[in-house]
Amino acid sequence: MSDVLVKIAGLTRHFDVSKPLLNRVLQREGRKILTAVEDVNFEIERGSTYALVGESGSGKSTIAKMLVGLVQPTSGSVLIDDVNLASASDESAAKLRQRIQMIFQDPFASLNPRWRVREIVGEPYAAFNKVSTAEISLRVDELLEKVGMSSRDAMKYPHEFSGGQRQRIGIARALSSDPEFIVCDEPTSALDVSVQAQVLNLMRDLQSSLGLTYLFITHDLAVVRYMADQVGVLYLGRLVEHASRVALFQNPKHPYTKMLLDSAPRLDGFDRVHESNGGEIPDPINRPVGCHFHPRCEHATLQCKSTSPPFKRDGSSVYACYLD
Amino acid sequence: MPNSSLLQLENLVVEIPTRRGLLTPVNGVSFNVNQGEILGVVGESGAGKSITGTAITGLLERPARIAGGKILLEGKDLSKLSNDEMRPIRGKEIGAIFQDPLTSLNPLMTVGEQLTETALVHLNIQRREARERALQALIDVGIPAAENRLNGYPHEFSGGMRQRVVIALALIGEPKLIIADEPTTALDVSVQAQVLGLLRQLCRERNTGVMLITHDMGVIAETTDRVAVLYAGRVVEIGSTRRVLTQPRHPYTQGLVAATPTTAVSSGAPKRLNQIPGAMPGLMNIPDGCPFHPRCEYKLPACVESVPVLRTDDKGTLACHLTEGVNLV
Numbered sequence: 328m329s330d331v332l333v334k335i336a337g338l339t340r341h342f343d344v345s346k347p348l349l350n351r352v353l354q355r356e357g358r359k360i361l362t363a364v365e366d367v368n369f370e371i372e373r374g375s376t377y378a379l380v381g382e383s384g385s386g387k388s389t390i391a392k393m394l395v396g397l398v399q400p401t402s403g404s405v406l407i408d409d410v411n412l413a414s415a416s417d418e419s420a421a422k423l424r425q426r427i428q429m430i431f432q433d434p435f436a437s438l439n440p441r442w443r444v445r446e447i448v449g450e451p452y453a454a455f456n457k458v459s460t461a462e463i464s465l466r467v468d469e470l471l472e473k474v475g476m477s478s479r480d481a482m483k484y485p486h487e488f489s490g491g492q493r494q495r496i497g498i499a500r501a502l503s504s505d506p507e508f509i510v511c512d513e514p515t516s517a518l519d520v521s522v523q524a525q526v527l528n529l530m531r532d533l534q535s536s537l538g539l540t541y542l543f544i545t546h547d548l549a550v551v552r553y554m555a556d557q558v559g560v561l562y563l564g565r566l567v568e569h570a571s572r573v574a575l576f577q578n579p580k581h582p583y584t585k586m587l588l589d590s591a592p593r594l595d596g597f598d599r600v601h602e603s604n605g606g607e608i609p610d611p612i613n614r615p616v617g618c619h620f621h622p623r624c625e626h627a628t629l630q631c632k633s634t635s636p637p638f639k640r641d642g643s644s645v646y647a648c649y650l651d
Numbered sequence: 652m653p654n655s656s657l658l659q660l661e662n663l664v665v666e667i668p669t670r671r672g673l674l675t676p677v678n679g680v681s682f683n684v685n686q687g688e689i690l691g692v693v694g695e696s697g698a699g700k701s702i703t704g705t706a707i708t709g710l711l712e713r714p715a716r717i718a719g720g721k722i723l724l725e726g727k728d729l730s731k732l733s734n735d736e737m738r739p740i741r742g743k744e745i746g747a748i749f750q751d752p753l754t755s756l757n758p759l760m761t762v763g764e765q766l767t768e769t770a771l772v773h774l775n776i777q778r779r780e781a782r783e784r785a786l787q788a789l790i791d792v793g794i795p796a797a798e799n800r801l802n803g804y805p806h807e808f809s810g811g812m813r814q815r816v817v818i819a820l821a822l823i824g825e826p827k828l829i830i831a832d833e834p835t836t837a838l839d840v841s842v843q844a845q846v847l848g849l850l851r852q853l854c855r856e857r858n859t860g861v862m863l864i865t866h867d868m869g870v871i872a873e874t875t876d877r878v879a880v881l882y883a884g885r886v887v888e889i890g891s892t893r894r895v896l897t898q899p900r901h902p903y904t905q906g907l908v909a910a911t912p913t914t915a916v917s918s919g920a921p922k923r924l925n926q927i928p929g930a931m932p933g934l935m936n937i938p939d940g941c942p943f944h945p946r947c948e949y950k951l952p953a954c955v956e957s958v959p960v961l962r963t964d965d966k967g968t969l970a971c972h973l974t975e976g977v978n979l980v
Contacts, residue, residue, distance in 0.1 A: 382839035489930040490696075519695035519866065519931070524910035524924035531923075546840065549869075549912035553924060576914065590844040591914045592869025597893050599873050601844040607811045608839065 332508060332540050333371040333394070337403035340364040340389050344612065361612050363389040365564040366403070371557070373507075376534065376541040378551040378572075380587070381561035384611045387544045390561075391512045394542060395429050396420075407508065425455045428501035432513035434493035438485040444471070444496055445481040451504040470499040474529060491522035498529065508540045515550065527553055548591045552576060560584050563611055563619040565635075570644035580646040583620045618648070626650050657725060657860040658684040658707070658828050664719035665699070665706050667934075674934040676702045678884035679720070681961060684828060687858040689851065691875030691892060693865060693907075697931045698881040700864045704830045706730075707862070708747050709737035724828065743773040746821030746859075748850075750833040752813035755820075756805040762789070762816050763801030766823055773824035788819040792849060811842035818850060822857070829854065832864045847874050868911045872896055880904050883932055883942035885958075890967030901971050902947045903927070941972065949973055 345351060345358040364386040371377040379387045392398040394405055396412045404411050410423050428451070431437035438447055448470055449463040458466075468478035474495040485493055494514060501509050514530070515523040527550065533539060543554050551558055551572070558575045560568045560583065568581040579585045589601055606623045609615055618636050621627040628649065630636075636649045665677035677699040684690045692700045705711050707722055709729060722729040724744060729737065741747070749755045757765055766785035771778065789797035792815040805813055814834060821829055831850065835843040851874055854861050863875055871878050871892060878895050880888045880903065888901040899905040909925030929946045932938060938945055944954040953959075953972045961970040 382841065489933075491930055520868065521695060521906060521910045521927040522930055524912075524926040525928075527912075528923055528926055547912075548840075549914045552914055553912050586841055588914060590841040592840075592843070592847075592867060592873050594868055594872050594896060594908065594911055594913045596869065596873040597896075601848055607809050607842050 330373040331370045332373040332408060333377075333542070334406040334409075335367060335369050335390075335394075335403070336406070338364055338367040338390065338393060338400055338405065339402045340386075340393060340398065341401045359612055362564050362614065363611070364393070364400075367561075367564075367566050369557075369559050369566065369569060371508075371540055371542060373540055374534075374538050375556040376543050376554050378543040378545060378555035378558045379561055380545060380548060380551055380558060382546055382587075382608055384563065384608050385561040386564040387546075387561055388512055391429070391510045391542065391544050394510050395427050396424065425504045426507045428504060428506040428509050430494075430497050430501050430509060430511045430514045433517050434490050434497055435485075435517075437497055438493060440485055442484070443481065444483055444485070447485070447496060448481070448499045448503055451500060455504045466503070467499075470502055473502065473533070474499045475525075489522070490518050491525055494518060494522075494526050495529065498526075498533070502533070502537070506539070508542070510542045510544070512544045513546070514543075516545065516547065523550075530554070548576075548587060560587070563608065563614050565619060565647070567620065567648070568644060568646040570646075574643045578642075578644070580641060580644050581620075581648050582624045582626060582650070584646075586623070655685045656683045657686045657688075658862070659723040660703070660707075660720065661723065662720035663703065663706060663717070663722060663730070665702050665711065665715060666718040667715045669714070671935065675718075675937070676715075676884050676934055677706065678937075680881070680884070680886050681720075682879045682886060682889055684860040684862050686827070686860050687855065688877065689854060689861040689863055689875045691863050691865065691871040691878040692881060693868065693871050693878055694881035695866060695907075695931050697883070697934065699884040700881050701832055703881075704747075704832050704862065704864050708741055708745055708830055709734065710741075710747075739773075742769060742824045742826065744826055744828065746824060746826035746829040748814075748817050748821050748829060748831040748834045750836050752810065752817045752837070753805065755817050756813065758805055761802050761804055762808070766801075766816075766820060769820055770823050784823060788823045789816070791822070791853065792816070792819045793845075794819075810838055811846060814838060814842075814846050815849065818846070818853070822853060822859070825857070827860060829859055829861045830864070831861060833866070834863070835870065836865070836867075843870075850874070868896065868908060869913070880907070883937050884934075885942060885970065886961055886968075887943065887970050888968065889961075894967060900967065900969050901943075902949050902973075903943045906946075941970075 340363045342361040342363055344361045381387045393400050399413060407423055410419055412420060412423055445467050448467045452466050453463055467481050471478055471480055476495055515526050545551060555572045558570060558572055559566050562583050568584045579588055615622050617633050618631045621631040630649055636647045638645050638647050660681050663677055663680045667674040680703055694700045706717055717730045763785050766788055767781045770781040770784045786797055786801060789800060794800050794812060794815055835846050875892045878892045879886050882903050888904045896908055899908050906927035910927060912924060927946055940956055941954040941959050944950050951972050959970045959972045961968055
């Protein structure tokens with residue numbers, strides 16, 4: 328049996344960013360639709376880490392929100408263990424939600440400043456289980472120890488902790504309902520490097536001891552290299568390349584992936600001159616026709632400018648480009 | 652002392668008196684920036700790198716104040732100057748580039764007006780020439796169709812283009828020194844590479860010295876000539892960028908380099924990231940002795956008792972009681 332936990336098919340999300348009706352009538356403007364995510368397909372195997380990489384406006388956070396059910400897809404589906412969160416009955420949706428958790432980017436904004444750590448970490452557990460206060464305390468102590476904190480911290484408030492410790496609290500909260508699948512939206516981009524290393528190592532340790540499945544969203548390719556098994560590269564809402572970690576870093580196929588890899592600053596890149604000098608991400612409301620990347624691509628042909636390329640497979644890589 | 656030294660910090664101390672006691676975010680920082688050189692200042696949040704930059708530009712906000720040391724720009728001490736005396740120096744002698752381009756530009760003025768006004772204030776020229784210089788400045792930073800863009804407002808520019816405008820503004824007064832505080836942190840990587848390349852190229856051409864403040868070791872490696880590593884308000888190590896990153900001597904620098912993930916290709920499963928235990932101390936509780944000692948695995952009794960002095964030898968500048976630095980594992 329192929330052990331797929333998460334299956335995403337044709338996932339699409341539009342946002343209506345039109346002005347109010349009266350303004351549209353007076354200013355003779357039409358509706359404006361922002362396509363944040365367009366026809367995204369991928370699968371995540373149980374116990375593995377799938378990384379979604381992209382720059383701002385690529386739709387990575389929107390995908391994360393659709394996966395946990397915070398945003399409804401316009402079309403397409405998210406299947407977790409063959410259950411569709413959007414169309415499931417209340418009862419099975421509630422069961423499913425218990426198995427999905429999220430870790431957020433900003434450890435300062437994602438913890439309630441008026442709650443003690445005990446309440447923050449204990450809440451998901453209490454919400455999904457009929458348990459006594461004593462059981463919750465036990466569970467909280469156990470979780471805090473798991474993320475490298477002490478049970479004494481349970482009575483403190485979030486402001487008493489540093490960024491890294493707060494992110495540990497966020498991880499403990501995510502683990503609280505005993506989930507299988509955790510969506511991590513830029514979990515370390517607000518942290519300093521030495522602390523980022525602590526949190527990334529912790530996340531990997533937890534994955535192997537608890538058998539967790541991660542969707543790891545980031546803009547930082549270097550972090551992807553440490554965390555991912557499979558990598559998907561997003562550009563303006565579309566997946567442009569999907570490959571195993573090794574294939575992506577050793578043999579990137581799509582010109583955008585190559586550009587991202589070339590642009591990432593390297594520790595050993597003394598006096599390196601970057602090859603790429605190709606523009607910026609276009610406005611997601613008026614995306615280029617054809618391959619979205621063509622205005623920045625040095626290999627762009629007439630075909631690239633008119634129709635979007637289909638996916639092709641090469642080894643473990645799947646990519647959308649007309650180039651060979 | 653080499654006469655090419657443009658900026659010299661000598662034991663700079665910045666204090667912030669608060670109701671709960673005196674904070675010292677910058678505690679005896681010394682380094683120099685030479686002409687035409689890019690000096691990287693690297694450290695994690697709370698290291699005091701931004702406050703050092705703010706102190707040099709004379710933009711410290713009360714109650715923060717310079718409590719000691721010297722800021723010598725071509726031999727002239729800026730630390731004693733009043734705000735009125737600093738005004739002609741900012742922009743003319745020292746240019747500044749900050750992290751968020753949208754907050755450093757005036758949203759109500761066109762880009763052309765901002766550039767022209769800055770040129771008029773700092774250079775002794777006529778409006779017509781200032782206008783020409785503004786155009787040239789936009790062309791120099793690689794903004795396409797610069798002539799039309801002069802009449803654009805900042806919100807009409809993309810993030811990378813805005814930061815190019817900020818660079819143009821910083822350079823138009825022909826300063827000798829530029830303080831760039833996390834100039835690309837708000838940008839996407841593909842744009843970051845372009846903007847850093849531009850900054851490096853322009854400063855080389857004009858022999859402008861740059862103090863580049865960043866937390867990103869990769870940016871340091873690719874952009875700077877020398878680097879100063881800050882920790883809890885003190886310099887722990889200074890040296891040529893290549894030497895500091897390939898053979899770091901201070902335990903903190905070593906930890907920082909080892910903790911940085913890289914995209915360098917290797918086929919095997921990635922190693923665990925090296926992690927430094929703990930976190931940077933808050934300003935209220937900086938430990939006695941070497942501020943890094945609670946996190947240092949090579950701690951000696953001396954490290955708890957006294958602050959190591961910044962010393963220069965043939966391999967670079969280091970503040971560590973382990974005189975030879977630590978051997979690389």
